[in-house]
Amino acid sequence: MKNQLLKIGSTIVVLFIMINCANYKKTNISEKVGIAENNKKYIRKNKNIQKPFLTDSETEKEWVDRLYRSMTIDEKIGQLFMIAAYSNKDEAHQKATEKLVTDYKVGGIIFFQGGPVRQAVLTNRYQASSKTPLFIAIDGEWGLSMRIDSTYRYPWNMTLGAIQDVDLIEKVGQNMGEENKRMGIHFNFAPVIDINTNPNNPIIGNRSFGESKINVANKASALMKGQQSQGIFSTGKHFPGHGDTSTDSHKTLPTVNFSKKRINLVELYPYKQLFDEGLASVMVGHLNIPSLEPTENHPTSLSYKVVTKLLQRKLGFKGLIFTDALGMKGASNFKGPGEVDLAAFLAGNDILLCPENVPLAIEKIKNAYNENTITEKRLARSVKKILHYKFKAGLNKYSPIDTKNLYSDLNASKKDALQYRLYENAVTVLQNKQDLLPIKNLNQKIAYVKLGDSDNSSFLTTLKKYTDVTEVADANIEQLNIKLKEFNTVIIGFHKKDKAWENHEFSPTELTWLQEIAKHNNVILDLFTKPYSLLSIPTFENIESVIVSYQNSDIAQIVSAELIFGAIEARGKLPVSIHSIFPANTGITTAKLDRLGFTAPENQDMDPTVLSKIDAIAQKAIDGKMTPGMQVLVARKGQVVFQKSYGHHTYDNAIKVSNSDLYDVASISKMISTLPNVMQLYDQKKVDLDTRLETMLPYFSNTNKKDIIFKDLLSHYAGLKAWIPFYKATLDSNNKPLEKYYRKNASSEFSLKVADNLFLRTDYQDTIMKIIADTPLAAKKEYRYSDFTFIILKEYLEQVTNKKLEVLSQENFFNSLGMNNTLYNPLQKFDITVIAPSEVDNYFRHQVVQGYVHDMAAAMQGGVAGHAGIFSNAMDVAKMMQLYLQKGSYGNQRYFSAATFDTFNTCHFCSEGVERGLGFDKRLGPDGSTCQCTSPSSFGHTGFTGDMAWADPENGLVYIFLSNRTYPEVSELGNTLAKEKIREDIQKIIQQSIIK
Template sequence: MVPTDASEMDLATKVGQLFVVGFDGTELTADLRTLITERQCGNVVYFSRNVETPTQVATLTDRLRRLVLEEGPGVPPFVMADQEGGVVSRLGWGTELPSQMCIGASGDPTLARTAGEAVAGELAALGINFNLAPVLDVNNNPRNPVIGVRSFGEDPERVGELGVELALGMQSRGVIACGKHFPGHGDTSADSHHELPVVDHDRERLADVEFAPFRRAIDAGLDAIMTTHVSFPAITETPSTPATVSAAVQRRVLRDELGFDGLLVTDGMEMRAIADGVGTPEGCVRALEAGCDLLLVCHTPETQADAIDAVIDAVESGRLDEATIDTAVDRILRYKRRRVSDSRSPSAPPWADAADRSAETARAIAARGITLARDRDDTLPFTTDRPLRLVGSSGGPASPAEDDEFEPSLLAESLATVGFDVTCHEFDDPLEGPSFDDDAQVIAAVDDATADESQAAAVGALDDRTSRFAAVLVRNPYDLSTVPDVSTAVVTYDYTPATRTVLGEMLVGETTPTGQLPVTVPGFAD
């Protein structure tokens, strides 16, 4: 049973309810057991390092729940994950949805609602009751290194509309949806995993653009919001104050002005924008003072223990009013009674059924979202009667938030399933010989041409030399700015299994791409 309110708990148990901890490995670790049984930690977040198979995750969650209920605080835990879709998908066994920007390219609110229902069904079947999604950031900075395709696009109205539908789809299946990253991480050129970004817009601009999707989601009944470790000098006390630890952001803007009374969750408190500034333990105290409810400390057992001690010390010393803790705990308990009183959502389907629906929805998103940005010479579709040369290179994650790296061989396998005879080449291979003669069919799989000049150079050379050539931007539409004159370009927004499959069907003419770019690409005109 979930307690009625914080008055039924001692201080250690209350503080434990405020923390969400991560751990290493695919089983309960000794460090995690200690945090739960001795420090009363009440919530856990999964990363890809905790995930092997659906059965393993379901078993892990069941064991975690029993430990919390029988030897820990006795209150059902929030079990969280970042299952955004695309490049941020912790459950990566083939059913992950395409990126939010692919949904944005479809422009279809009904599809966004279906996506929310599908991902929540899969999470609930595994006992995960709290999804750290949707991303409500308005990505209007082409050089943003951490959001990009995780956003629905650059239009605040579209981001708000699609974000609301995705969130309500999740919540309709009993999973908490968490919009992020308030007040907005979309117009930054730095990654808060590495440093403190600054958004230097005035208050009016922030209200019109950055706040707008969050305002719409709050009005629609969003359960939770994640804060961002970004400075907003127009709001915060000083230019060096991250929004997460700013009462002006959390209390005055989010609670008072926008009227949000749901759960307020910090981004990871070990990210360097916090850790290298105020420090993680002090940052946790200041985040609570600012108005946050849940503190994510995701990686290091020693730091997790230090942060818990710092909060308890702040209460016992009188620095942090225990009433502040009680308010946060009461809000947490309210949502636990609403969403996690049972080990699984009562409406959760068996995992296999949920996975089938996710896979079907993923294909629908890819089919509606993949964008033919240009086909000046009617190069597409290709024919399977001639060999296909695939030029590309493996690429690592652009940010620590991401899970996978691009592998051209996976794209080659998908293209082979629709009948292509595919040969793979590296970008730095010499562009000589019969493989790249005028009759060849060639695809360049562009992963991050903005950072890798060799990709743009290869696209230009191949486009000039080969009459049947297409650049396939497997992730970032802003890469179009590096090849503004390319004759044929397809944007997929991610390289999930469903996207790769649908791309193959499009390249042979079985499916017609209908997506529209949801962002403006500097220097590129269709």
């Protein structure tokens, strides 16, 4: 009968084994917290909620009864024990664990440290050795990663406590449930339901959702519902409430000196709510609560009054009841091994967790059974309850864990998507004097100062994506403040290791530095650790803004930087009190500016698996020597969802391409420098579509170009010549620069720097304009792309505004947009090592062109031309494209009207076959610039050096591709990057990744 029922297990020689659970790891250190208790009466919610684990089917009852009848007394008693196991220990440990399963018929295993595949393999091994299928449990309060390496880490409960949208907490529970199910786990010992009302609690702290019973109840309920929706049993802990203790139950027995009334009103409040909503199981803590158990130093976990009379009878809890680990000093100091297990069972617990000596404990309980101290009815109540839950867990039809794709399943990209949303809703602004947050003016000097001992790279990198942010450091506080004098705003990041048991406090030196910096500067303090760390700050008087980001994870750092610059608004509420200055539920809402933010693709309805195919296309281009490296960026609906760099600056693989490196963007210069300035003049009605060129530039009054109108000029429908190699006229027969035109050293007569040690005559600008003016027009009016258009427009802009183009672009756009990596002649600001070289020039400049514009005509204008000359990176170019996508607005600043953008993005001569807007490329046909998969309203530009910037309004997309395909030289076979349609194929992938 037994074999027919279970079909599992084999027996081997009985050995005496002891499993020590003393390593049941501590889960926090000292916390400080104020009390903000909501005394609202408990109100039952969700009366109609389904309670899937609290009803038994007839099939289930039959299975349980049949199995129970087939068991020996030893097998029945064995079901009461859940032992500790590790997947990072040696074979001796594994054999010892296995023998407890086969010899003593233990009912369950709780796994601690190890790895996912190793644990899955051991789970299968232990299940195969067990006559009755085992319960598998884990103590995973913030996910499997609390115990298992190489798995996903969710935020601490304290972080989740700041979130107002409980649906997000339920999604966390769902994800945890899915992961536990994939690992063959049945119980997750979560949520923590302790209300952290003691500022000196050394063990709960970050493990609690906060100090408000309402907040704790609602968040714990949501997490429970999420887990249990996946068939995983949630275990609420630590009953009746560990939140107001000043000692650690791992080390001693903590005392809670509250009245029954207070405990019923506060500590039990969330338990009542979760019981009403179907909580599957409870863990009873090792606590000394005289008002509930008058016997001196009697742990609640061993108290009949607490476990049976209060929990089961008064509160009516019907689910499984676990002790906390019996090796913890809170219990083991009261009674020794075996005796403590018997006392726990007599108190009314169902499952005895982490016994120190299984054989001795079984012997003690069996003796008590034989002596009628334990009745058959009492034993059956717990054992049958355990078997009922094994049926509910599907263990009546057990199947081993499939380890194939286990790692990827546990770390699916959708988890990052949720993580972004969690931190977007958690990060909390506590103080914001003078509305310093978000930083609106990017045309200021901003410093960053790091405090703490952990990594800050994601935070600083993201801050720098918005504008110039300078990290400032010094070993001396006086010298540091001297350095900070030149800055308008100082961001101080306090970064501590993202580990629950680490010291998260400010050091005395850091506290002194914080106050000294705040005295002399406008300060934004951003805390990447527990909010309790703020308790040690004596005054916030001189600190303008205070942000709590809760944890130091990469995504927390990214999201917090977004908030500082307004890509997202602040939504979080403080879950605990910080003195009286910041009571629980403090949270200031900040403005959201229309700046680019960052998120996972799923949050903008894009499939990351499809986007990952970009990697192969990029590698194809590199392997095929089409370009040594590239940057690719994708944004949708105002958020960057993909940003990667590939390859190296050159084919010798010396310098890897990074996201911040600069590329010569060639003709994209027209669209991100000259064109927006022209659009502003149009918006100011200084020019219209029919304005003639001679009106714009009287220089052309006596030429064949005087009647070209503005609309024709920008549509490349004016009959202008495509280009002229101006440089050739300045070279000798050996293609070397003529002394008539060039000098090695700069002077007033030779001021146009073309390359290293090569300066062109200052007056050659006039020659270029004269050549353009004298060129014939096309005999027939038809589309012909021409660089002359933007060379002419540069002259127009500079004459109308009386400012140089580089100054105009910086003042009108780049500074306020935070395009601090976008400029002409980048060597004036950046080191050459962060600039990708464009070409090894053996026909004009005879040197490696790096940091100097590749385009020869632009080089002959000192690197500043209307048609070329800009260096930038993908992030900066994306800002300008997003400005266009938002029809002239960015960072809540309007640069030109939406009507002006629409005019420039209109194809005015489509009926004549000219697929262009005014300054924008819109070519969507077979010979066009795109994959033909974008919408008709899409627009952008390409660049000769291997670049593409494109926006699609209908899908809210921005796509940037930057490369140096011209290095080391333009291929004799032509532009293979274009011929192989690398940029277009990536664009196809982007379009295909859109889910809806």
